[in-house]
Amino acid sequence: MDAYDFEEINYDVIGLDDSTSEVLIIWAHGWGHNSKSFASLAESLSGIATSYLLDLPGFGKSKEPGDTWGTEEYAEVFSEFVEAKANGRKVVWVGHSFGGSVGVQLAGSYPGLLSGLGLVAAAGLRSQRSLFRKTYIWSRIKVFKLAKRVATLFGIKHDKLYEVFGSTDYKQAGSMRKIMVKTINEDLSSVAEKIDCATAIIYGENDTATPPEFGIKYSELIKDSKLSILSDQDHYTLIGDGRHLVVKRLKELVKSI
Numbered sequence: 001m002d003a004y005d006f007e008e009i010n011y012d013v014i015g016l017d018d019s020t021s022e023v024l025i026i027w028a029h030g031w032g033h034n035s036k037s038f039a040s041l042a043e044s045l046s047g048i049a050t051s052y053l054l055d056l057p058g059f060g061k062s063k064e065p066g067d068t069w070g071t072e073e074y075a076e077v078f079s080e081f082v083e084a085k086a087n088g089r090k091v092v093w094v095g096h097s098f099g100g101s102v103g104v105q106l107a108g109s110y111p112g113l114l115s116g117l118g119l120v121a122a123a124g125l126r127s128q129r130s131l132f133r134k135t136y137i138w139s140r141i142k143v144f145k146l147a148k149r150v151a152t153l154f155g156i157k158h159d160k161l162y163e164v165f166g167s168t169d170y171k172q173a174g175s176m177r178k179i180m181v182k183t184i185n186e187d188l189s190s191v192a193e194k195i196d197c198a199t200a201i202i203y204g205e206n207d208t209a210t211p212p213e214f215g216i217k218y219s220e221l222i223k224d225s226k227l228s229i230l231s232d233q234d235h236y237t238l239i240g241d242g243r244h245l246v247v248k249r250l251k252e253l254v255k256s257i
Helices: 035-042 073-086 100-108 131-153 157-165 168-172 174-184 212-221 243-257
Strands: 010-015 023-028 050-054 090-096 116-120 198-206 224-231
Touching: 010 035, 023 035, 023 073, 023 131, 035 050, 035 090, 035 131, 050 198, 073 090, 073 116, 090 100, 100 116, 116 243, 131 168, 168 174, 198 212, 198 243, 212 224
Parallel strands: 023 050, 023 090, 090 116, 116 198, 198 224
Antiparallel strands: 010 050
């Protein structure tokens, strides 16, 4: 892993005074987002904790990793960050999507580091796809690889192919593309089994990016966990219009630790 100084990680601070609070909540956004994503949620908990709203490495104002990181490398850096910033306080990590998978890796790989974990539509598991879906994806990959060979033969830039075959996040990932691919392909099941802190698991009933089955699986793997599947919510409304429902679960988590 390349050298990455955790002091270079950008974050905003809101809530209780950093020097006197008893609880520190660290908020980790999803792929392609930044420290502003959780601002409204964090504000709702400003009376019970200090909140650090992160720019994960490679996003916002935090510099990119020099290597192709997976969640293991992100967790290594944030284990140092948490140890330096805790100052004897209870620390809760709240992560949405990609930020949730980093939280799973952090809590599972560094037992005792966190007092609580909030997983909001967390990634990090493999979806159980139907045979039709598996066949469609396999066919699309084969066509993409063939198109790349043809493009190379005729001197056509591969960027044109990414615009056709890639997801929106993939198209916009730029120099972070390899990291995106690596983290998407991770299965953190064995890591989740090692988590020893109180965990709130929150998913939207209508989420297609990280479906409710992920939440069910995480709740089976993490011993001290409480699962909430919120009706009429999806991957993004959980941190948007439906955030008041998420705040309620996170307040319960903080009070329980």
